[in-house]
Amino acid sequence: MNRRRFIATTGASVVSWNAFAAPSEKVNIGIMGAGGRGTALAKSFSKIPGVQIGFIADPDFNRATNAAGEVEKISGKAPKVDKDFRKILDDKDIDVFVCAACNHWHAPSTILAVKAGKHTYVEKPCSHNPREGEIMVEAAAKYNKLVQMGNQRRTWPKIREAIDLIHKGEIGETHLAQSWYLNSRPSIGKGIEKPAPSGLDFDLWQGPAPRKAYKDNYLHYNWHWFWHWGNGELGNNGIHLIDVCRWGLGVEFPMSVHSSGGRYMYKDDQETPDTHMVEFNFNQGKHIQWLGLSCNRLPEGNTPDILFVGSKGTLAIKGSGYIVYDSKGKEIKKATGDGGESEHLANFISAVRGNGKLNSPIPEGHKSTLLCHLGNISQRTGRTLKCDSSNGMILNDPEAKKLWTREYEPDWELKL
Structure with a gap:
């Protein structure tokens, strides 16, 4: 094929x-x-x-x-x-x-x-x-x-209920989904090259990624903040929220993606942003916005995880529940439910x-993950991406297209 x-x-x-x-x-x-x-x-x-x-x-x-x-x-x-x-x-x-x-x-x-x-x-x-x-x-x-x-x-019951309400027109024609992720992560410092810890096969850990020498600030979590292995906060936690945004709006592939932000809080080895703003624009005048703050938290309760904006009102998702507001901001419906993974x-x-x-299923998971990749590619190239809205492919930007894939360690190339 x-x-x-x-x-x-x-x-x-x-x-x-x-x-x-x-x-x-x-x-x-x-x-x-x-x-x-x-x-x-x-x-x-x-x-x-x-x-x-x-x-x-x-x-x-x-x-x-x-x-x-x-x-x-x-x-x-x-x-x-x-x-x-x-x-x-x-x-x-x-x-x-x-x-x-x-x-x-x-x-x-x-x-x-x-x-x-x-x-x-x-x-x-x-x-x-x-x-x-x-x-x-x-x-x-x-x-x-x-x-x-x-x-x-x-799978969360009340999130599924909320999305069903949106699709049935509870807040009218929905054109915007905003999302937020907040954390207060510390600095990862400056890594020191040294032998891998006893019991860790670092060569096997790297697997398909081209080899790098071990440093003491890579494992077991900070790999998220290096492009060689991770996808930053957008791929780490933004994926959860952006997936719900895409699901609620009923969109698939964007026609443009714009990213801004950077690593501002600490001068350390982290390559990915700690302040990251991404906007995805789709056909039919629909938009997804994401703000990720890895090292700053807002006052608890002031920000929903996701906000859907429609012609008749808004629907806010917080945790595993939701609230529906009319166009004047009056609460008209509220529900809470179970979360978790079970x-x-x-x-x-x-x-x-x-x-x-x-x-x-993986076709849906891929579409949402692709949005995160496009946001990161826009961030790494420093410019807005124009995309084919039928498949998400990057248009007219050879440098950005190089990030569509990666180099692999010999004998680890992907094969069907």
Whole structure:
């Protein structure tokens, strides 16, 4: 399939997102990545009836062992552990692969997993660059496997209710979605080159990314702030909010993207912005705006996570609930509900068993992740991007187009 044909057909992929059943009553899961997210996912999946964590892999073997111990406390049975996730792919007893590793691993491991016959749950953002997302969608279709992205708000009951209200015209014709993410992160300092810690296979951790020497401010979280492995705050947390904005507005690919901001709070090694403003413009006069402040918090309660603006009023999403206001700002409806990840994971397992469809199949996850990539590309090039509104491709900007993909470590190039 050539690239143009692929882009034209991914929205109507041949894969059926609800047509699968597990090979046995029990769903056996292998998890790549045993940090905070991987351990949390292992514990949450373990609590779903009929689900077993059979394998945990992490290049930091100590973390894999610790996560296995947490699973054993819940299930009474410790999973296998290894530093190399490819052992999960080779294990015929594993039905489902979960990627909770770093961003540069999300697409390469998912593609290998579906090729190995595993349905896959991949953390957000689903890819490190736009081309990886395209290949993920193509791979899921080619190998006829379910792939769900970990953007849990797609399953939160009251968020789904809020989006349904918007689509039914509760606030009239909706033309703008604004979103905010606030944090108070410290400086990452200046890294010192030194040997990797005992128990960490740093070469395997880097995997598909071209090799860099280890520095003591890379792991286990600060990789987010280096373009080589991460996608900044926009890809780290903005993806959650931008996905809901896109969902509510009913848009897919932008016609232009503008980014501004920078790293202002500290003079350290961080490459990504701590103050980041991005605007996405779509056909039909629809717009998404995102403000990310990594090192500044506003007074609690003064800002919603997302605000939809319509011709008859506004709908504000805060946490796992929402409030509807009329055009004069009067509250007319309010709802709160459950959040967390358990229902999103249960939705994925239900689809694997052949009961219902995914709430965030990879074609949708890719479209939202692509917006984050485009925002970052605009930031890195310092100019507005013009895009093809049918597929998101960057137009008339050779420098920006180079960031559509990346260089890979030899033998780690993505292949279908």
